[in-house]
Amino acid sequence: MSEKILVPVLGESITEATVSKWLKKQGDSVIADEAIVELETDKVNLEVPASTNGVISEINAKEGDTVEVGAVLGVISDSIKAADIKETQEKEKPEPTKSVKKEPKKNKVIEPEVIKKDNVINLEIEKKSEQNQPVEEEPLILTEEVKDTSPEIKKINPVLSPAVRKMVAEKNIDVEQVTPSGKDGRILKGDLISLMGTNPKPNPRKAQYGEEERIKMSRLRQTIAKRLKEAQDNAAMLTTFNEVDMSGIMSMRKENQEDFQSRYGIKLGFMSFFVKACVVALKLYPAINAEVEGQEIVYKNYYNVSFAVGTEKGLVVPVLRNADEMSFADIEKEIKNLSEKAKNSTLTIEDLQGGTFTISNGGVYGSMLSTPILNPPQSGVLGMHNIVERPVVQDGEIKIKPIMYLALSYDHRIIDGKDSVSFLKTVKENLEDPRRLFLNI
Numbered sequence: 001m002s003e004k005i006l007v008p009v010l011g012e013s014i015t016e017a018t019v020s021k022w023l024k025k026q027g028d029s030v031i032a033d034e035a036i037v038e039l040e041t042d043k044v045n046l047e048v049p050a051s052t053n054g055v056i057s058e059i060n061a062k063e064g065d066t067v068e069v070g071a072v073l074g075v076i077s078d079s080i081k082a083a084d085i086k087e088t089q090e091k092e093k094p095e096p097t098k099s100v101k102k103e104p105k106k107n108k109v110i111e112p113e114v115i116k117k118d119n120v121i122n123l124e125i126e127k128k129s130e131q132n133q134p135v136e137e138e139p140l141i142l143t144e145e146v147k148d149t150s151p152e153i154k155k156i157n158p159v160l161s162p163a164v165r166k167m168v169a170e171k172n173i174d175v176e177q178v179t180p181s182g183k184d185g186r187i188l189k190g191d192l193i194s195l196m197g198t199n200p201k202p203n204p205r206k207a208q209y210g211e212e213e214r215i216k217m218s219r220l221r222q223t224i225a226k227r228l229k230e231a232q233d234n235a236a237m238l239t240t241f242n243e244v245d246m247s248g249i250m251s252m253r254k255e256n257q258e259d260f261q262s263r264y265g266i267k268l269g270f271m272s273f274f275v276k277a278c279v280v281a282l283k284l285y286p287a288i289n290a291e292v293e294g295q296e297i298v299y300k301n302y303y304n305v306s307f308a309v310g311t312e313k314g315l316v317v318p319v320l321r322n323a324d325e326m327s328f329a330d331i332e333k334e335i336k337n338l339s340e341k342a343k344n345s346t347l348t349i350e351d352l353q354g355g356t357f358t359i360s361n362g363g364v365y366g367s368m369l370s371t372p373i374l375n376p377p378q379s380g381v382l383g384m385h386n387i388v389e390r391p392v393v394q395d396g397e398i399k400i401k402p403i404m405y406l407a408l409s410y411d412h413r414i415i416d417g418k419d420s421v422s423f424l425k426t427v428k429e430n431l432e433d434p435r436r437l438f439l440n441i
Contacts, residue, residue: 306355
């Protein structure tokens with residue numbers, strides 16, 4: 001008797017998938033509920049488990065093939081029982097290697113060991129008797145300075161002058177790659193200039209794949225491209241900017257981090273402040289939490305905040321549901337949970353659906369400023385950026401403050417400039433005085 005491996009129901013409006021990877025080969029033994037093949041859909045990856053114990057007798061879809069819901073991926077033959085499979089797996093386990101005790105060699109004299117440190121060579125010689133016991137003998141030590149001519153010794157602890165140290169820091173030079181030419185192993189400025197004039201190392205990717213390489217876009221990447229292009233084509237997209245002084249949040253995190261982490265088991269990050277500040281502003285300016293549907297505007301009186309997560313396979317945007325009802329700790333825990341699921345490709349369709357507003361944090365990659373693209377059918381997206389110390393005029397004096405630039409992209413069809421600017425100003429005010437988020441003012 002045999003069981004077919006079928007493409008399962010993938011989720012709302014998803015009718016097909018791509019065979020991403022077979023986790024088992026034809027002829028492999030499987031146990032019920034063991035993952036055997038990975039499928040990639042427009043939104044998530046999912047694993048198809050074995051429905052019974054047995055052996056994979058047929059594989060009908062190759063990696064890269066497009067398959068529809070209900071299609072037969074392969075066949076499992078149940079001619080082998082679970083006990084037999086377990087017994088086979090036990091037999092396949094490698095036997096532990098037995099350690100063999102080696103007899104010590106007699107009359108062995110250990111070679112001198114050279115210890116290089118600060119241009120001083122210490123020679124330590126130990127002798128062992130036939131009984132393998134050390135002879136009580138003072139080690140021979142050379143303490144006089146020896147002129148260092150060996151490249152190996154020179155690279156142990158290179159001495160850098162202030163000018164050379166500055167050049168190394170500015171040009172991000174690896175001193176281990178520099179052969180010193182100065183006295184006592186010193187790296188000279190000319191050594192760095194010579195290194196900068198050498199040809200760069202060959203490109204390993206070019207050597208492996210040639211001048212060009214052509215690969216098929218993954219289903220997730222195709223969907224990302226399609227949705228972003230639709231956002232540009234269908235919405236009247238505009239972006240407004242502001243800046244926020246992060247001193248208040250950074251101070252609050254520093255003062256309360258230890259207590260927060262011990263109490264809730266999670267670190268207090270920046271994202272919870274931004275989610276809370278956006279929810280306050282969305283309640284004041286409901287058009288930014290709305291969407292266009294035909295000739296109607298649909299106002300959402302719930303606040304499902306999507307947040308962008310970069311993965312190896314592309315950008316995904318999981319959703320914090322009912323963010324207005326979540327505490328700071330709840331937000332941080334759910335962000336961590338969904339981020340880990342995104343990186344492990346275990347997000348479900350439900351994790352990605354129903355968002356009403358998006359936050360994108362390009363600052364984690366070092367972005368100073370950007371114009372984020374809408375996540376359809378949403379009408380607003382907030383872009384966070386890196387925090388940089390900048391001179392700011394405050395009370396007639398120039399002060400250095402940790403500043404972040406904020407960007408709000410919005411659909412100008414239903415959101416006026418006044419609302420978008422006011423929304424971003426409200427976010428700024430709540431971030432600069434984070435106590436307001438706790439007082440709900």
